[in-house]
Amino acid sequence: MAQAPRFEPLPADFSSAPAAAEESVLALWRSEDTFAHVQRARAGGEAFVFWEGPPTANGKPGIHHVLARTLKDTVCRWQSMLGKRVERKAGWDTHGLPVELEVEKQLKISGKPQIEAFGVAQFNAKCRESVWTYKDEWERLSERIGYWLDYANPYVTYDATYVDSVWYVLARMHKAGLVYRGKKVLPFCGRCGTGLSSHELGQPGVYKDIPDPSVYVRFVLAQQPSAERESLLAWTTTPWTLPSNVALAVHPEREYVRARVALPVPKGAAKGSAGHEILWVVAERAKVVLGEHEELGRKFGRELVGTAYVPVFDVAVPEVEPGAWKPDPAGSFKVYSAEYVTVDDGTGIVHQAPSYGADDWEVARRNRLVVRQAVGAEGRLLCDIAGAPEGAKFGPAVRGTFFKEADKALAKDLKNRGLMFKDSEETHSYPHCWRCSTPLFYYAAPAWFVRTTALKERMLEQNRRIRWVPGEVGSARFGEWLENNVDWNISRDRYWGTPLPFWTCGTCEHERSVEGAGELARLAGKLPENFDFHKPSVDTITLPCEKCGGTMRRTNAVLDCWFDSGAMPYAQHGFPHVKGSAEKLRDQFPASYICEGLDQTRGWFYTLHAIGAFMTLEHPELGDGPAYSTCLVNGLVLDKDGVKMSKRLGNIVNPWEAIAKHGVDAVRWYLVGSAAPWLPKRFDPAALAEVQRGFFGTLANSYRFFQEYARIDRFDPADARIPQVAARPEIDRWLVSRTQSLVADVRRRFSDYDLAGGARSIETFVVDELSNWYIRRNRRRFWKGDSGADKLAAFATLHGALRAVSLLMAPLAPFTAELLWRRLEPGRGSVHAQLAPVADERLVAPELERGVEVVQRVVTMGRALREKVGHKVRQPLRALHVRSSDTAALELLRSRFASELVLDELNIKGWGSLGADDGKLCRLTAKANFRTLGKRVGGRMKAVAARIEALDPAQLALLRAGQAITLELEGERIEVTPEDVLIAVESTASFEVETDGRFVLWLDLELDDALVAEGLAREAVNRINGLRKDSGLAVEDRIALELAPGDDTLRAALAAHEPFLAAETLATRVRFVAADALPASEAWDLGRGHTLRARLERA
């Protein structure tokens, strides 16, 4: 016979210091290389494709990363346990502004001129280093939280093979006609000197409320029709755009009023004493903007078109070539019509600065207006406009002033010159650069675009095939985003990024794309030694123009780094340039599952989707579906008061601290199990402690219990003498049945991405059913001396349940599961290499599960009743009486199994009466079963319900006997079956009962001498065992006991129950001595006036 396994105890400090135990698991995984082993074991499995959204390693990971990574890890582990091959390639996002910004900070430089001065090559070298600042921290945390990822072979977005691949994607898009170069008004960051894409504008924290000026400016008519000065009144919140003004716009179909308004007067002077002026505003706004005024006339907007006015600033502002049209200087400083003008605020007259607004740009294009730029790409004035008055706290609006800072000086200047009608401040939400926080401005700059609008329908259609969890993120949020899709600005006038693979000819403007380093080498003749894709070396490569023979130079820009990460499905394999990458891509596309934060809707979720929509067209072998088929979205992690974590508030939870204190399994379990993943989550350390204690503590105790006795008895799960499940006692079959139900439930939920639901199911099972019911009920079976079939059955049942739990919890709590599994199944390797259990339907016993439910219900009521009547459970009582209308439940209670459970739990000698109704102590009441009847009788439900409540006992008896009865209602006959009537019992007794409508319970409270004696014996056992514990005895220590009862009744009672007493206290010898023989010991009060002294020693 094989050696029985030694069930090792859990680490002694598992409950008090779980982190140490987890570290030991990590050490084991490291030494065994468990991850690699599991991956090898699944090498032949069907692929479950997971893509890791690449983090940037130049920032520290936080607690929200623990949530996201746990969700990723749990699903991957689960799928792996389903036998799937789950490749888990790590990835790093290494390009882009955030990196450059970090390096600028490091070098204590700021802005493009300083970078250029520092040297682009050196700057990019610094960037390449900087991206790894926190790589170790990321890897350490990922390892510590059990996030299994292949960090040995990550994809890195700056790697040559990666860039080579991204070039391929871009070049294919270019060849498909989807890439174009345009001049567009874009949100622009002056500090970074580059435009932002619309999804960068969607990053959290971009829109911030800041005070903006709100100014009403007079545009004085060039032709003054009367002696009183006449102006068009325009409103703006961006005075800095006024020097670049070239036109005004009005709505053609709106009415504008010519209003006579009193000029402002000094305090105390009569209104109008300073004279009047005439102002034009849209009719709807006249009252609000002008206040008291005299209406002199009205004109439609279209009638105002062509009206000329005097420029507000008489300075030479640089003009720029719009490119798309030839400007006509004669058109400047006139009124034009534009449909977009609204009357919700302002004056209905909109000042036009084409370079700084998309709508303005469009008006300028249609009317061939001149484009003036007083503010350049750095966000600073390109010429002197206005000085600051003496003593002003603000500076002048001179060349070099940052646009936001020019506002005050300009406003002051307008005021001094009498052109300011009204001047105030309003708080607006204003966009800021998502990384450097500089206020953005809209600016017309040349940029490269991907015509994603051409893919809109395809993206919408493919989106409908993605399973979003939760669904509304896809249907509403993402869908809406796609509906409003605009072309993707992929160019950034920066340094550290994938260079755009587009070359243009200086002579004939011919433009071409390059698919990768190979093609570049072919076109250029050869590439320099150690060719690097990055700036500046790539810019040294020129190509001969295939059209005119001129010289083609690469466009200066680099790629939006979001494109990098969106291209990871292809570039992580180096597709198509790396050998074998085509096969690899086909195997690993589309993703079965991705999971990131809600903020990625416009980030990675979009870029993957958009590029996927194109690549699946280019490469039909990739299928016609979306790039990913399931997307699990997780919400924000807030602090315990529901406040967003921020450095400023100091409420950031350090993941390391939480992990050190409670162990990462508790953190994982809490984060995933406490609520749906997409809901904002509060991180409450107190709740975390509760998870650790309540669930993990109980589970550990359950294992400890098993382990202790299994070891003593050398239990072997492979023992041939273990009875088949069918031959085990009911309570065992019950737990086996519940175990199977749990397996089925968790399988369904985990496979359905309902991780929280699965966690809850496991937790309920462990705490309520396994620990609090099964183990508590069956403790004695494990203690008893013999090693017979019953004991083996108990061991096997408990072992099976713990085994199932360790397997089911493995994806979510990988450490604890491993600790348990390795002890329960020594020599079988890692729990993570196992296949998930499959429920055995044949072992599910619904009648037993129902029976235990009934038992638990009656026991709970019985305990409440005992409490009510003041008899503690130690005092045995003669009988328990039960009344119920539920005949099936009564039948269950009568079974030996249930009877034993109930009577033992409640310490009662036997059933008193167990019946439906004796007509005296309780009464039956009937209620309609709305669920079954409702559908059938519909509108007559109320009447039927009333009739059922009024049924007489004879009819109830019929129903209880299983017969249907017929009700007459307004001439109609309604058949009522037993199922349609819910019969409840109600007590009519004058003494204490416990009832819940289903059962009525009462106790036989009469105590005879025998019951009292037994109660006393139990009291004695209780005290003696307390003493045992206080004396520091081990559980299996035998004792010699000396008892000194205070009176003869007690002496007789204890003597009568001596075998019981001895057995319960493990006394090998019990000796009764005189009361004064044990003077040193404490006298216990056993109640009813009895006292007892005792002494014990180890036998």
Added chain:
RNA sequence: GCGCCUGUAGCUCAGUUGGUUAGAGCACCCGCCUGAUAAGCGGGAGGUCUCUGGUUCAAGUCCAGAUAGGCGCACCA
């Protein structure tokens, strides 16, 4: 302004296709147990299911509106 989500006990959350008396954990109060023991268990108290209206025989659940919070979109001339 528009869209989505959330609002259930003091706190954190469950609540299946509408159906009898809305549940759990924590905290609180009162007990119990003591061979899992620096654990464990039971009982009690605690709810106008945010509000209003509607559909329905029946609404925490469906519909409409309001309200509060969150997230997103748009506008911000």
